[in-house]
Amino acid sequence: MCQWCDKYAExxxxxxxxxxxxxxxxxxxxxxxxxxxxPNPIVAGGMSLVKQDFIEALDRKDHEAIAKHRHDIEQLxxxxxxxxxxxxxxxxxxxxxxxxxxxxxxxxxxxxxxLPDEENFTCMGMGPGMYKWERWxxxxxxxxxxLTPDEAKDAVTKMNQRGLVQTLFTFGTPYLxxxxxxxxxxxxxxxxxxxxxxxxxxxxxxxxKVDNDLCNGCASCxxxxxxxxxxxxxxxxxxxxxxxxxxxxxxxVTECPQEAISLVERSSLPALANVW
Amino acid sequence: xxxxxxxxxxxxxxxxxxxxxxxxxxxxxxxLGTRVGPRKFKEIYRSQFLVAGVRFEKCSGCMDCVNxxxxxxxxxxx
Numbered sequence: 001m002c003q004w005c006d007k008y009a010e011x012x013x014x015x016x017x018x019x020x021x022x023x024x025x026x027x028x029x030x031x032x033x034x035x036x037x038x039p040n041p042i043v044a045g046g047m048s049l050v051k052q053d054f055i056e057a058l059d060r061k062d063h064e065a066i067a068k069h070r071h072d073i074e075q076l077x078x079x080x081x082x083x084x085x086x087x088x089x090x091x092x093x094x095x096x097x098x099x100x101x102x103x104x105x106x107x108x109x110x111x112x113x114x115l116p117d118e119e120n121f122t123c124m125g126m127g128p129g130m131y132k133w134e135r136w137x138x139x140x141x142x143x144x145x146x147l148t149p150d151e152a153k154d155a156v157t158k159m160n161q162r163g164l165v166q167t168l169f170t171f172g173t174p175y176l177x178x179x180x181x182x183x184x185x186x187x188x189x190x191x192x193x194x195x196x197x198x199x200x201x202x203x204x205x206x207x208x209k210v211d212n213d214l215c216n217g218c219a220s221c222x223x224x225x226x227x228x229x230x231x232x233x234x235x236x237x238x239x240x241x242x243x244x245x246x247x248x249x250x251x252x253v254t255e256c257p258q259e260a261i262s263l264v265e266r267s268s269l270p271a272l273a274n275v276w
Numbered sequence: 277x278x279x280x281x282x283x284x285x286x287x288x289x290x291x292x293x294x295x296x297x298x299x300x301x302x303x304x305x306x307x308l309g310t311r312v313g314p315r316k317f318k319e320i321y322r323s324q325f326l327v328a329g330v331r332f333e334k335c336s337g338c339m340d341c342v343n344x345x346x347x348x349x350x351x352x353x354x
Contacts, residue, residue, distance in 0.1 A: 041309025041328040055333045059278050112307045112330070114295035138314040185304045191331070 001267070002205065002276065004084070008174040014205060016086065021174045022098050022127055049073045050196055058196070073198050083169040083180065083189050085204035087250040087263065091166040091179060092153050101152040101179075102130040103145040110141070112186040117142030122159060124152065124179040156181070165190070165226050165249045167201060184226045194228060203276045206248035206263040210239050214260035221252040221261060244275055279337060280353050281305070281329030287349035291327045297341040297350060298327070303334040306341060306350075 008015040015021060040048070050073065057065035086094070095101060105120040120142065125133065134140045147155060156166060156179065164181035167189065171177040184190045193201040208229075217237035222230060229245035230252055232238075239261065241252070253261045267273050291298075297306050307330030310320050327350070329335060341350045 040313075041311060041326040042330060042332075056278065058333065111309065112298065112304055114292050114298050114308055114325075135316055136314060137317070137319040185331075195331075195334070 001273070002084075002202070004174065004202070014090070015174065016084070016090070016094060016168050016176060019097055021176050023175075049077060049200075050192060050198070054196070070196075070198050073200070077198075077200050079173055081170055082173070082200055082202065083167040084202040085247040085249045086166050086168050087204060087206055087248065088157065088160045088166060088254070089250075090205075091156050091168075094168070094179070095149055095152045095156065098126045099149070100128070100130050101126050101147050101149070102133070103147055103152075103155060104133070104139060105142040106180070107139060108182075108188045109186050112188075121145065122164060122181045124156070124181070125177060126179065127177055129177060160251065160254065163224055163226075163251060165247070165251060182226065184228075187226075190226055199276070201247075203246070203266070204248035205266050206250065207243050207246050207266050207269060207272055208241050208248065208250065208252055208261050209243065209264050210241050211260045211262065212236070212238055214258050215239050215256075216258055216260070218257065220257060221255045224251040224255045226251070243269070243272060277354055279329070279332055279335045281332055281335065282351045283327045283329075284349045284351075285326060287347040288327055288345070289347075290322065292322050292325045294346070296344055296346060300340050300344040302338065302340065303331070303336060305329055305331045305335045307331065 002015070004015040008018060008021055010018050010020065012018040054069040057069060102125050103121045104123045104125055105117050106123040109115040109120055109122070130144060130146070133144055159181040160166065164183050167180045167182055168176050169178040169180055180189070182190050184194065189201045192198050215238040219232050219239070221239050222232050224230070227245060227247045229242045229247065231240050233240045248263065248266060250263050253263055291308055298308070306327055308325045309328050309330065310324045310326060312318065312320055312324055335352065337352060337354055339352060342352055
């Protein structure tokens with residue numbers, strides 16, 4: 001069971017299908033609640049929780065210090081700002097009941113690639129906070145583009161086709177305020193999670209599974225995985241998915257021309273039901 | 277082994293326009309940060325962006341950024 005569903009689903013099948021989680025704690029991150037972090041160029045792109053001493057501990061393989069750093073970062077992130085991978089199908093369902101939705105520029109890609117605003121509209125904000133987003137000039141860079149539900153669905157679907165993973169982010173948990181469209185290595189959430197083993201981004205409610213009888217080894221799925229879970233078996237000439245590493249986004253599924261990859265419910269697999 | 281990546285900000289003046297080092301780095305180590313951070317009602321100007329070795333744990337020491345910087349502003353040492 002996903003612990004966020006446990007706490008915040010309130011009868012809905014997933015916590016992110018509960019409309020209350022898009023309104024309840026609206027922008028209630030108070031100063032004493034949020035992280036007290038000094039601006040520092042070295043932690044650009046949302047890496048502010050990963051500090052130099054954590055990276056040094058990883059470098060010298062100080063497992064005790066590593067565990068403590070991971071624990072501290074996760075506790076703070078889960079209270080204030082963390083994400084979960086969602087399938088395109090689930091994202092479209094969320095868009096059906098959330099309004100307004102606005103497209104904005106991605107802070108991660110601005111930071112890691114210096115991407116010009118006009119090429120960088122991949123981030124989506126949700127909820128009434130969008131009406132006053134200009135209060136935050138740095139994230140308002142390039143302006144906002146308000147979308148109708150159909151336009152939002154179209155935008156998300158196109159980004160999914162491009163190979164970007166859909167993720168939902170809290171802003172003062174459980175308040176969900178953003179649909180991000182991420183890819184490795186420039187998304188700091190994926191990078192923090194994959195590179196540092198910090199559970200900043202939670203796996204989704206599904207797991208991908210290859211049907212070896214249907215897979216013809218065309219390898220067109222291989223580039224789709226952003227989580228280092230998908231590789232190609234040279235011996236078998238088939239796609240191989242490490243299900244324990246799979247985040248269940250479904251990007252490989254939609255790319256497979258043979259329909260050889262399917263998404264199964266995480267809860268249906270005993271060994272994976274609690275792997276988040 | 278972790279590197280020390282230093283950028284001479286007297287030489288690197290407009291990284292948001294240049295971004296050569298950001299695009300040249302094979303492991304996406306370099307990033308753009310600021311010393312002011314996101315603040316309510318506060319604009320961050322282009323001139324306030326600074327290049328830094330944000331993901332320095334992934335630096336292999338290839339020196340592509342050092343050699344590729346048109347202003348000779350980056351130094352990497354181990």
